[in-house]
Amino acid sequence: MNSKTLISLLKIKEAYGDFPETVTNITMDSREVDEGSVFVAIRGYQVDGFDFIPQAIRSGCRFIVTDRHVELPEGAGLLIVKDPEKVAALFAEYIYDFPHETQTMIGVTGTNGKTTVATMIHNLSRALGKNSAYLGTNGFMLNEDRYGSTNTTPETTRLHKRIQEAHERETEVFTMEVSSHALGLGRTFGIEYDIAIFTNLSQDHLDFHNTMDEYGYTKGLLFSQMGHNMKDRKYIVLNQDDPWSARYSKMTPHEVITYGMTPEADFHPTDIEGTLEGFNFTLNTPEGAFHVESPYIGHFNIQNLMCAIISEWLQGYRLSRIIAAVGDMAPVEGRLEVLDKTLPIDIIIDFAHTPDALDKIIDTIEPFVTQRLIFLVGMTGERDLTKAREMGRISTRADVAIFTPDNPANDDPKMLVDALAAGASHDNYHSFTDRTEGIEYAIDIAEPGDTVVLACKGREPYQIMEDYVKVPHRDDLIALDRAYRKYRRDEYVTDTDIHQ
Structure with a gap:
């Protein structure tokens, strides 16, 4: 795509320096740029793309879009606009030809x-x-x-x-x-x-x-x-x-x-x-x-x-x-998914993480529960904490409720589980600040005929921990490994599977 054509699409802008004749790619991630890229610097929640302009330049980018002035080396062009995100969408459509x-x-x-x-x-x-x-x-x-x-x-x-x-x-x-x-x-x-x-x-x-x-x-x-x-x-x-x-x-x-x-x-x-x-x-x-x-x-x-x-x-x-x-459709992974139906307990995973969704899961599962319903729920860190009490109340519709964190990020895991426990309508609940321990406990106390529901993560393959570090984690594999060991099955889920 011709750079002059792109710039001409805008009525209000400031252009400085020398732009490459053509570009083939556009990105907001400085790690993805090359000589044919447009790099768009926007202000994000945790980082400001403006700070990564030098990295983009070092990677060969010669077309920078931002909302502030910055000194660039010779041979690079700076386009200052009012709304970089809108410009990014406009340029992307033309670069990729709609x-x-x-x-x-x-x-x-x-x-x-x-x-x-x-x-x-x-x-x-x-x-x-x-x-x-x-x-x-x-x-x-x-x-x-x-x-x-x-x-x-x-x-x-x-x-x-x-x-x-x-x-x-x-x-x-x-x-x-x-x-x-x-x-x-x-x-x-x-x-x-x-x-x-x-x-x-x-x-x-x-x-x-x-x-x-x-x-x-x-x-x-x-x-x-x-x-x-x-x-x-x-x-x-x-x-x-x-x-x-x-x-x-x-x-x-x-x-x-x-x-x-x-x-x-x-x-x-x-x-x-x-x-x-x-x-x-x-x-x-x-x-x-x-x-x-x-x-x-x-x-x-x-x-x-x-x-x-x-x-x-x-x-x-x-x-x-x-x-x-x-009838030929594939299942939706992690959404009301029943794990290994040959086990003597029913283990079900789901992504539900709102009061309404938790209510609907229990409404759906209850008619098919033959013994006890054991329900594990997590509260997400740095999110809407006002829903926690109601989530805790709904979880105690089950015979046994288990409270854990879910992607705690920089929040205190104990604060998150306490917020859930504050809504409990009966005393038969257990709190764990480590989600893996909560899942293993749910399987340990389950008896043949019981139903265990692990809510909030589905097959999400990580936990977001302090400083937003993603730690590998799989609800389904942790539960299956514990169940196979409990019932002395020949198959096991390896630690590598769980933490990859």
């Missing part, structure tokens, strides 16, 4: 269910034979190839780069989780969504948004930013059961399709039957009723699956073909 235009772009937002819905859409797209990309909490996937990701929604330049990589692999659909942080910070600037999906809204992230109204309206940016060009066939998919959907419906001129558990929704289930192997139901739609055999557990996963089915229907697939493909 790669989202070749793909159906689907954005999923909501407090709970984003990962499950986005993954279900990806898996259903694959079952229907399409090249598909997924981006979110579980990483970045191009068909079955998985790559790591540090945020639910990456920063602007990395997000655009991911879309470009998917375009190069000829993907037909790109499904991504859209977090409220991403919307509030402008990480999704420049992305044209074709389908936007809302799952639900409940208390979370009030450390960032301050109030529920601010949180809710920030989520609404996904719908209000869909544009007003009626030539573009875009669709909004809303949860009829959530009161915020009525507000979101008024934020966009595009057609709204609703789903929910009541007949008022365009898509709704009846005749629900379930076990820990999956739920079956009748799906009532504008085109008639269809029997669905689902490998997923719980009423909320019926809602999540309806989102996936609707997204494919909006892309032109017949409902009969979509529903036939549901």
Whole structure:
């Protein structure tokens, strides 16, 4: 991309020095730059990209974008702008030649269910034979190839780069989780969504948004930013059961399709039957009723699956073909996942970390608990602590509750578990400042027929500890190793597996 063309896109700017004739890449990470890169320095929560300009220059970068003046060596150009993040999105679109235009772009937002819905859409797209990309909490996937990701929604330049990589692999659909942080910070600037999906809204992230109204309206940016060009066939998919959907419906001129558990929704289930192997139901739609055999557990996963089915229907697939493909879908890792069903105890992991999500897990699991329910929950450090008491109360719906930290970061682990314990409604709870010890205790006290639920992390492969150091950690592997040793099974999970 010609540098002069990029600079000419802006009306208000200050340009100093000598810019390279062309650039091929744009990044906010100084470790990723080379001679063909544009480096955009933005102010972050923990670091200021401005401080990394010298490193970018040493790595060969000759095109710097920032909001302040800095002296650069000869042969380098400095572009000072009012809003570097917006400029980063604009430049990325031109450098990568608008790669989202070749793909159906689907954005999923909501407090709970984003990962499950986005993954279900990806898996259903694959079952229907399409090249598909997924981006979110579980990483970045191009068909079955998985790559790591540090945020639910990456920063602007990395997000655009991911879309470009998917375009190069000829993907037909790109499904991504859209977090409220991403919307509030402008990480999704420049992305044209074709389908936007809302799952639900409940208390979370009030450390960032301050109030529920601010949180809710920030989520609404996904719908209000869909544009007003009626030539573009875009669709909004809303949860009829959530009161915020009525507000979101008024934020966009595009057609709204609703789903929910009541007949008022365009898509709704009846005749629900379930076990820990999956739920079956009748799906009532504008085109008639269809029997669905689902490998997923719980009423909320019926809602999540309806989102996936609707997204494919909006892309032109017949409902009969979509529903036939549901049986070929892969499971969603770490979301109400039952580990090794041959064990005499049921061990279930899930990512739920809000009061509403914890309530729904227990509602789902309780009918299938034959003995005791042992429920382990963690409180995240440096996050909205006001939800801790309610999380502790909900956890003590179980026969035994276990409280641990979850990614404590620079917070005192004891303070985090005490905040959970403050909400306990009975005394049969146990607190551990080390999550691994809490998991091992849960398995140690479990007897045949008991159900153990490990909430909050799913298959997240680390704990964030002091100074934001990521220490390898896997809830599922720790639990399985303890269970195999307890029941004298031949197979063991190695310490290397757990801590890699």
